[in-house]
Amino acid sequence: MNRKLKMGMVGGGKDAFIGAIHRIAANMDGLIELACGALSINPEIAVDSAKSLFLPEERTYLNYEEMIKKESQLPDGVRMDFVTIVTPNFAHFAPAMMALDNGFHVVIEKPITFTIDEAKQLKEKVDKTGLILCLTHTYSGYPMVKQARHMVQAGELGKVRKVLVEYPQGWLSKLSEREGNAQAAWRTDPKKSGKSGCMGDIGTHAAHLAEYITGSKITKLCADLNIMVDGRALDDDGSVLLKFDNGSAGVLMASQVAAGEENALKIRVYGEKGGIEWQQQEPNTLLVKWLDQPMQTLRAGANYTDRLSSFATQNCRTPGGHPEGYLEAFGNIYRNFALTLSAKIDGKEPTKEMLDFPRVEEGIRGMAFIDSVVASGQSTEKWTDYKS
Secondary structure (H helix, E strand, O other), rough: OOOEEEEEOOOOOOOOOOOHHHHHHHOOOEEEEEEEEEOOOHHOOOOOOOOOOOOOOHHHHHOOHHHHHHHHHHOOOOOOOOOEEOOHHOOHHHHHHHHOOOEEEEEOOOOOOHHHHHHHHHHHHHHHOOEEEEOOHHHOOOHHHHHHHHHHHHOOOOOOEEEEEEEEOOOOOOOHHHOOOOHHHHOHHHHOEEEOOOHHHHHHHHHHHHHHHHHOOEEEEEEEOOOOOOOOOOOOOEEEEEEEEEOEEEEEEEEEOOOOOOOOOEEEEEEOOOOEEEEOOOOOEEEEOOOOOEEEEEEOOOOOOOOHHHHHHHOOOOOOOOOHHHHHHHHHHHHHHHHHHHHOOOOOOOOOOOOOOOOOOHHHHHHHHHHHHHHHHOOOOOOOEOOO
């Protein structure tokens, strides 16, 4: 590739939160440029947002249908190469399917769709077209998460026995959806968010992290879902017992009413020989706890190539001691996607490190998690099969 990849964006205007995060992440390595956008369903916001991002008038669209149709008529190298979809959950499927139908690769926020059937339709389309779909499960982009995955899969901890993952937040401790908080409003609305609130929003992150690090799949679960704030329509708290296909057991806790907590995602994985511990609010550190020797502290850093895996160092951007956080993890997902797409365009084979980003398969797993958790929470049976 002798040029940057061109990105089109659906959603993510000036009244949104996550769109700016995606643009920063995509721009971090100089591999991608924003070429066009349908940035809001509100025409005024769409136009104003595009102007603030210096998009040309002719590449500013008022809806995704217009954008995809007109971009598909532009010559190669001028039209967008892929579409990033950063709308609420209910508005993921239609633009993603239309983009794939018109030959465009897709980056999409999680959860991938509104229903598991929609997610499976996207997989069928991806399989048929050979196009790439990247799902932004941000936390898998952290270097020390990748180091943890490498250590587990290399057998350094022995057979995995126990997985504990927790994701407490406190931002929905009040009925914020009725106090003008737009993010709370759509996330707690079943018509926009889907059948689950907390578990769909952050529980899916925790479940993906557990499967990503261990390399094992959840097969059964037993869920307890709660609505702790009176007047709320969807769950804002829950706990889930897990069974994995390698015989290990786990516990997943997610809550958005843990008052005082910010974004305290944490995972611990224990094997026969030892365990690992990682938390998102201290992301440069991976604790390794051995059965027969003192605890070891591993740190992220681009200068630690002699002691970290290639998957970790591929995603380290600075020397040790320089914090790398949420934006960098997001950037790692975009970089790996961009490098893979560029290699595909050039007819080259991407490296295994480049290919390390979430895809449509993880999207289906996430939707299956939501369905299974809700079904289990409504059931009197102890265990519910996890079907994807």
